[in-house]
Amino acid sequence: MRKIIHIDMDCFFAAVEMRDNPALRHIPLAIGGSRQSRGVISTCNYPARAYGVRSAMPTGQALKLCPQLTLLSGNMDKYKAASAQIRAIFARYTAHIEPLSLDEAYLDVSDCQLFKGSATRIAEDIRRSIYLETGLTASAGVAPNKFLAKIASDENKPDGLFVITPEQISDFVKALPLRRLPGVGSKTAERLTQLGLNSCSDIAKAPLALLVKHFGAQADSLLKRSQGIDERPVCSNEQRKSLGVERTLEQDLLDYTECIATLSQLLPQLQRRLEHYRNSNAGRITPVQKVGIKLKFSDFRQTTVEKQGQPLDLENLLPLLDAAWQRRQQQGVRLIGLQVGFKTAALQQLALPF
Incomplete structure (x- = not known):
């Protein structure tokens, strides 16, 4: 048995904006897209969620549900800075930290001696420290494994804590x-x-x-x-599995050659991101194993076509684009994405006392 904490920041991007501008706290707010162009909601605050607005929702649909919704384009540098602060707080309690994104992470506190080893009290103290030092709230789940801890963190959102002991599983x-x-x-x-x-x-x-x-x-x-079984360890050095870029289009594309043109623009963007990632993680990344094309259609269906062992160049991407295009069922294309997948190594299973 392990002692796992899953920390999930509450509406993180929106919360940072509300912290920095208190006038936004009690109005429906979303990050992503604008009223003048199409896009997708990255996150939204709880007043916006009361209207049915959700993450990954098209901005146009969100505005239909909540016409008074305030939209911000967001500031990724500011969110990364807040995330780094939170990550530094985690490190006071354990070295076993597995980030899932800027706003959530698993922590294995099985060996932490603080609070006499009580994972519940450790989680409470982490949440308290985050609020005092960043002004942001976090929800936490405590359980003997990752899957249950993640589910538990959603039980008392926002700004809550939920514990599943081994006897309760x-x-x-x-x-x-x-x-x-x-x-x-x-x-x-x-x-x-x-x-x-x-x-x-x-x-x-x-x-x-x-x-x-x-x-x-x-x-x-x-x-x-x-059965409540999850043997996966918290992996502090887990390698990134994929890297991608995508673009939501101003108008649906009905012509295949326009899709090629958009793909041609995305390709150098992904190549630059890949080069930057390799330079930043020298010696710690595995080779590209597959490339893929994602299309989202006018009816919001989406499809992905991937192939292994393909160089990242336009000539090899075109057959993938063509295969995805054939699935459109006469719909236009509203989003085009391009991604690479990295070869991943099998992870050794670890067992620590609860």
Whole structure:
């Protein structure tokens, strides 16, 4: 058993803006896009969420739900600075830190002797320190593994703490809806519902052959998570798995040659990002294993076509773009993305006392 804390900052980008400008605190606020151009909401505050605005929502849709929504383009340098402050606070408690993004991370505090080794009190102190030193609130989940800690951090949002002890795991996961399991997206959740599988207790009763038939390799993960099992360690040195760039277009593209032109503009952007990443992480990155093209269509469907062993040049990207274009079903293209995936090494499983 491990002692894992998942820290998730509350509406992070929006919270930084509200901290720096108190006039924004009680009005619907979102970061991303503008009223004059199309884009996607990066994050929004809780007054905006009351109207149904959510992260990753098209800006136009958000404005329909909340016409008075205040939109800011955001300041990534400011958010990175706040994130660095928070990361420095984490380091006071443990060296075992696995960042997931600027605003969330796993911490393994199994060996931390502060507060007599109480992970709950450590999490409380981390949240207190973050607020006193940055003016921002964080929610925390405490559990014996990563998957449960992440779910727990969402239980008492915002500015909350939720603890799942080893003795509580069985009862907690029995009633847990499957849609809340990491990796279960909307399509997987829909298939599970069609099979009459709604909670983790349903998975435990389901025939293994049925799960394998409908979910393939994902069946093993569903079974383990439904029993509260997650053996993954907190990986302080986890390598980045992918790197990408994308562009939401001012108008939907209906002509294939326009897609090629946009891809030609994205390619040097990704090459520069890749070069910067390699220079910043010399000796700590693995080779590019695959390249991929992502298209989002006018009806908001999206598709990704990837291929392994392809050089990152336009000639090799065009067949991928063509394959993705063929899936448009006469829809226009509203977003084009380009990404590379890095070769990842298998991670050794660690076991620490709870």
